[in-house]
Amino acid sequence: MTDAETIHHPGYRQPRFLPAGDAALSVELGDAIDETINARVVALEEALAARHVAGVIETVPTYRSLLVLFDPLVATHAGIAAAVRELWPPPERAAGARRLWRVPVCYGGEMGADLDFVARAHDLTTDEVVALHTAPTYRVYMIGFAPGFAYLGGLDERLVTSRREVPRPKTPPGSISIGGRQAAVSPPMEVPSGWHLLGRTAARSYDPRREQPFLFGPGDLICFHAVDAAGHAALIRAAEAGEEIVAPEEAGGAPSGATS
């Protein structure tokens, strides 16, 4: 890989088209967890949606791939690939179009069972861990694994922690966790996880009662801020009553901490 573009761009020069059965095509844009590649995935998804390709049923953006599910009675792998090639490279989304979410977190104690462990593992105080975790602006790379479960990039190097040897079969709803170089926001339901639990949020990333059941999407930005137990309990009550306790802001410019 010596050509000019790969030096400046970590993604592939051309997408790789990988068939996923008779009804899907995986469009792979790179081989790394990387903000630039992920931004291309998001941009490609938007461009493809705007194109209204016949037979496309839905698309699933992930770190470095866009999965295109299609109706094999209408479309073909080759037809989808041709549509993607015509859109390549997709236009970068304007920075001002990003959404920024400020997410309240109650850290430590029974809310974050692994805060002490993470602090000890890095020779930090728990306050320092909270400070390091609330400082960056994270990027949502993808939603997957469970309804509204958000995978975030941008974790401070000093908090990079290998996942637990023994995953927990259940973690509390709204868990705020870290694993390896990644961070995550859990939906308001119990999910299995091998990541370290730092705290919990009252924000409901998935709530089928809302007109918009999901909060976060790929390319969104997230900042965490600490709230105390009383504040958390009040937010939980408000959220359960159907109140929207977080709302997106328009964010400009590049995220400060969201480099990998």
Added chain:
Amino acid sequence: MSGHLRFISGGALTTVQDEGRVGWQRHGISASGAIDRRLMHLANALVGNPLAEAVLEITLAGPEFVVEADAVRLALTGADFPLSINDRPAAAWRAHALRRGDRVRIGTARGGMRGYLALAGGLMVAPVLGSRSTHTRSSIGGFRGRRLEAGDEIPIGGDQDAAAPLLGCPQPPDFGGPVRVVLGPQADAFTEEAVATLLGAPFTVSVRADRMGAELDGPVLAHRDGFNIISDGIVNGSIQVPGHGRPVVLLADRQSTGGYPKIATVISADLGRIGQRRPGDEVRFSAVSPEEAIAIARAAADEERALIAALAPAADHAAPTTERLLAANLISGVVSGRDTSGEP
């Protein structure tokens, strides 16, 4: 007039399913839906429903319920389940007219894994994200997000045409035969031997098989280097191979994304074949190209249309006999796994 079904027993795993949640996988929602769409479509067609109407998917041991509604037609398709109405044996693959107070019992499957029970007018559970399908792991959809249990009362839509002729399926489809796959999306994460083994060796369905996926026992498939990939999207039929090297065919209730390499993908026309194999049953895979896979999907859709067009008023009311089922290739297809479909 509508009413409900009152369940005496829920059976081993009975859930409300339809075509599944479309368009929400990007939000981490599992698609779910009937494992075998063709059999769901046939059950619905037998009672005059739209093909995508919600049905009950029953697994291995069926439920028992009482009809607390006005006249309604019912039909059962799929695995070889004994069906009785008021303790009298009744045939699968045809519609029956039920009246208030009738008691329906579905026993333990003699072959195959899953059956589809349609009620004319459908099941009136509230749709969630556009679908009535149950996803038990996230407690979404269906009846309270879970499998049916004794005491449940499932509202039904009501039969608008209860006096219609009772249709039967003269030639029920079989679900034996090899399971065809398209290699990839990550076949290159495996050794050449692993790909050859997948396509050459017999596997058996393990006891770790449910609506989320079926883990297969048999030869272990070796990764080229490591078994972690950067998580990406998963489709119905993705064959994922975790670190232990045993392939897992992911089905309707799969997670939306995953981080293990996927050596191949079962084509949609053959998902029912996997879905009807029970623990201990053999599975053999064969590879087709993406172009062939699309041609097979189109042929399967034509075949389904022909099957539905061939539904005709049922001639007799006799219970299915072993001879009749054998004649319909049903038992042979299920038990032996021989390819009796006549497909290429």
